[in-house]
Amino acid sequence: MVDLSVKIGDVTLQNPIMPASGAFSWDYGDVIDLNRLGGLVAKTICREPRLGNPTPRMAETEAGIIQSIGLPGKGIDYFLENIVPEYNKWEPPLIVSVSADTAEDFAAMTRDLSVDGVDVIEVNISCPTKAPSGGNFAMHSEHTKMVMDGIRAATDKPVWAKLSPNAGDIVSIAVAAEEAGADAVVLCNTFLSLKIRTDNFRPALGNKFGGLVSPALKPIVMRMVYQVAQECTIPVIGIGGVTKAEDVVEYMLAGASGVGIGYAGFRNPTALTTIIDDLEEWCDERGIKEISELIGAVRDDDIEWDPLVAASHGV
Numbered sequence: 001m002v003d004l005s006v007k008i009g010d011v012t013l014q015n016p017i018m019p020a021s022g023a024f025s026w027d028y029g030d031v032i033d034l035n036r037l038g039g040l041v042a043k044t045i046c047r048e049p050r051l052g053n054p055t056p057r058m059a060e061t062e063a064g065i066i067q068s069i070g071l072p073g074k075g076i077d078y079f080l081e082n083i084v085p086e087y088n089k090w091e092p093p094l095i096v097s098v099s100a101d102t103a104e105d106f107a108a109m110t111r112d113l114s115v116d117g118v119d120v121i122e123v124n125i126s127c128p129t130k131a132p133s134g135g136n137f138a139m140h141s142e143h144t145k146m147v148m149d150g151i152r153a154a155t156d157k158p159v160w161a162k163l164s165p166n167a168g169d170i171v172s173i174a175v176a177a178e179e180a181g182a183d184a185v186v187l188c189n190t191f192l193s194l195k196i197r198t199d200n201f202r203p204a205l206g207n208k209f210g211g212l213v214s215p216a217l218k219p220i221v222m223r224m225v226y227q228v229a230q231e232c233t234i235p236v237i238g239i240g241g242v243t244k245a246e247d248v249v250e251y252m253l254a255g256a257s258g259v260g261i262g263y264a265g266f267r268n269p270t271a272l273t274t275i276i277d278d279l280e281e282w283c284d285e286r287g288i289k290e291i292s293e294l295i296g297a298v299r300d301d302d303i304e305w306d307p308l309v310a311a312s313h314g315v
């Protein structure tokens with residue numbers, strides 16, 4: 001039987017499947033066995049309690065949902081006291097996700113989260129709907145480097161930097177995160193989007209902009225994972241549009257060491273464990289002994305390609 005384990009820096013996951021932040025909580029444990037997941041990824045938390053964005057926060061489009069939840073939550077103190085212990089009832093590593101408005105607070109929150117029971121700190125420097133304009137640190141490489149430098153100095157825990165697909169040149173942003181000492185990059189957050197209602201001419205979302213979430217993201221994020229994996233030496237985690245085991249295989253062939261799953265879990269809460277089962281079967285049928293063999297195994301050596309030129313030309 002295939003060994004599904006993967007290493008993300010110093011962290012070993014029993015398989016590459018993780019929930020995506022914000023699309024999951026420990027109460028999925030009522031429906032699936034959370035001990036089967038590669039990691040448990042908590043919803044992004046902020047320092048103070050937040051109500052989140054004005055409603056409506058979700059709208060349907062032909063291409064998926066756009067959402068602008070706006071990081072509601074009860075703040076870091078509540079999180080450490082009440083939510084970390086809930087996740088710690090389960091065995092997989094706990095990946096907490098954090099957002100802050102300033103580089104200083106990002107560093108301070110990272111320090112505050114560096115406690116027993118937290119295995120990895122994912123820094124959400126890329127939320128497209130926290131600021132109404134969609135701005136965030138991960139839009140520019142120099143801002144990424146600056147915020148990541150402070151975060152790195154604040155903790156010895158593994159730090160994964162969640163990046164934005166809305167940045168023009170994802171490769172230079174990922175390189176900046178690596179240079180600042182990130183242990184992995186997570187590609188990526190949602191795509192900044194807009195829907196306008198034709199009955200009243202108003203934006204469909206209370207925040208105006210939202211982030212698109214859909215299987216339609218996958219080919220675009222695949223391209224980003226591939227480009228970044230060519231240029232960075234740290235592991236890449238692919239998130240966007242995974243709905244089945246073959247999607248995981250595709251991301252791994254492009255260079256991902258793990259994947260996150262959001263949307264598919266909304267459609268079917270058992271999707272994550274089904275995908276693990278199917279992935280195991282897919283590998284066994286093909287005689288693959290270790291799933292890590294798939295990482296970056298795309299066969300494209302015969303196609304000439306310069307990753308930096310491709311990145312600078314944009315999409």
Ligand SMILES: Cc1cc2nc3c(=O)[nH]c(=O)nc-3n(C[C@H](O)[C@H](O)[C@H](O)COP(=O)(O)O)c2cc1C
Pocket residue numbers: 020021022023043044067069071097124162188189190213214215217239240241242260261262263264
């Ligand atoms: C309702 C909802 C809430 C989300 N909240 C967060 C969040 O708190 N932090 C974060 O980093 N990403 C958040 N995301 C983005 C997801 O983690 C993920 O990057 C995105 O949904 C793409 O993956 P998918 O195509 O598998 O859904 C959220 C997505 C959705 C749909």
